Amino acid sequence: MCEFCTQHGEGEKWYLVMENYSRELLSQEGRVEFMEDFLVNFEKDKGTSLARLDSLRSRPKLYRFFRRKAEARARAEHWGQVVPIEEIIEIVDMLDSVVRMPCVCRSLTTGRKARYCFGIGIDPHSILGKYPDYSHSLEVLEREEAKELLTSFDKKGLVHSVWTFKTPYIGGICNCDMDCLAYRAQVKSGILNTMFRAEYVGMVDWELCNGCRRCLSSCQFGAVRYSHTMKRAAIDTRRCYGCGVCRAVCEPGAITLSPRRGFAGLSW
Amino acid sequence: MKIRVDAVACRDPLSCRLCLDRCPEKVFGTYPRKKRGPDREARDWVVFPMLASECTGCRECLDFCPRGAISLG
Ligand code: SF4
Ligand code: SF4
Ligand code: SF4
Numbered sequence: 001m002c003e004f005c006t007q008h009g010e011g012e013k014w015y016l017v018m019e020n021y022s023r024e025l026l027s028q029e030g031r032v033e034f035m036e037d038f039l040v041n042f043e044k045d046k047g048t049s050l051a052r053l054d055s056l057r058s059r060p061k062l063y064r065f066f067r068r069k070a071e072a073r074a075r076a077e078h079w080g081q082v083v084p085i086e087e088i089i090e091i092v093d094m095l096d097s098v099v100r101m102p103c104v105c106r107s108l109t110t111g112r113k114a115r116y117c118f119g120i121g122i123d124p125h126s127i128l129g130k131y132p133d134y135s136h137s138l139e140v141l142e143r144e145e146a147k148e149l150l151t152s153f154d155k156k157g158l159v160h161s162v163w164t165f166k167t168p169y170i171g172g173i174c175n176c177d178m179d180c181l182a183y184r185a186q187v188k189s190g191i192l193n194t195m196f197r198a199e200y201v202g203m204v205d206w207e208l209c210n211g212c213r214r215c216l217s218s219c220q221f222g223a224v225r226y227s228h229t230m231k232r233a234a235i236d237t238r239r240c241y242g243c244g245v246c247r248a249v250c251e252p253g254a255i256t257l258s259p260r261r262g263f264a265g266l267s268w
Numbered sequence: 269m270k271i272r273v274d275a276v277a278c279r280d281p282l283s284c285r286l287c288l289d290r291c292p293e294k295v296f297g298t299y300p301r302k303k304r305g306p307d308r309e310a311r312d313w314v315v316f317p318m319l320a321s322e323c324t325g326c327r328e329c330l331d332f333c334p335r336g337a338i339s340l341g
Contacts, residue, residue, distance in 0.1 A: 040303075040304040041303050041304060043297070043298065043299035043300065044299040044300065044301075044303065047297040047298075047299045047316065047318050048299070048316070050297075050318055050319070051297075051316060051317065051318045051319070051320070054318070054319050054320060054321050054322075055320065055321075057321040058321070107298075108297050108298065108299060108318075109288065109294065109297055109318075110285065110288050110289070111281060111282045111285045111288050111298045111313065112285075131304055133304070134304075178294075184294060184318075184319065188294065188319075188322070189319050189321070189322050191319070191321070
């Protein structure tokens with residue numbers, strides 16, 4: 001279990017605990033205002049603070065100090081975890097509706113407005129309604145609509161994750177590719193961690209794998225290897241984030257997810 | 269690598285975006301210069317080197333930026 005499961009899930013998976021999505025929690029600790037400021041100023045605030053940390057990379061002591069500080073703040077304010085599609089559906093089943101909104105990461109990294117993100121508990125008319133460039137692309141989705149869309153994102157190979165707004169309140173579900181800021185910071189450059197891997201890791205059943213190699217290109221984490229000798233794919237469990245999106249392209253259904261906690265040598 | 273983007277030469281990055289799309293190391297990012305406010309749309313975006321330490325010095329950006337706004341030092 002990741003440490004959030006212990007702290008915010010009473011030993012269960014913290015992102016399947018209903019309280020972490022509750023309106024009561026949202027109304028506390030100035031969360032609504034925090035979300036508003038976070039979303040509307042994301043590009044400048046997060047982009048420039050990552051650039052500042054990056055500029056310290058050549059000075060290891062300073063870099064380590066500020067990285068630790070930034071990670072502690074992220075844990076308290078905005079931290080994520082990768083979650084496979086089945087559990088994302090379970091989460092949406094606990095909610096009444098979600099709000100589809102433009103992805104702030106892709107806005108920062110690509111300059112484009114792409115609506116791959118879902119807000120939870122956000123009333124689009126109150127907190128974001130003031131920002132015309134933002135609010136016109138908000139859309140309230142009913143549960144079934146949201147589930148269909150999320151399933152279609154999974155088929156396209158987008159990695160799902162949940163995100164806190166002042167931990168433990170979970171206010172967002174993201175569907176990411178390599179333009180995600182967490183991907184750029186944690187996976188691509190490795191300069192700052194802002195999310196946990198999933199509670200799972202992928203495994204390939206060699207009895208079923210036909211060596212087609214589709215999974216290799218579907219994995220955003222470079223975790224799938226191909227053995228030319230065996231003509232089979234194999235997942236590097238240390239690299240695997242457990243997102244499960246490789247399963248969608250595997251025709252013989254050779255890939256399954258196993259609980260991460262069953263692997264003594266793996267962390268989150 | 270010290271990367272500079274000349275904000276005067278690079279006008280309207282959101283309709284160009286070549287650096288954001290084409291840098292192989294995904295060094296750049298973009299943000300609206302002013303904080304967003306309730307009464308106006310976010311205008312005036314600037315491109316900046318977000319992860320300069322990832323730059324390999326391939327110098328491709330010097331060629332693909334149509335306004336010659338990027339310099340490496
Ligand atoms: S190998 Fe792991 S990280 Fe890669 S797509 Fe499959 S589950 Fe995700
Ligand atoms: S997609 Fe499935 S069958 Fe194809 S190589 Fe990967 S594990 Fe094997
Ligand atoms: S020199 Fe190459 S890697 Fe560096 S910023 Fe320019 S395009 Fe990107």
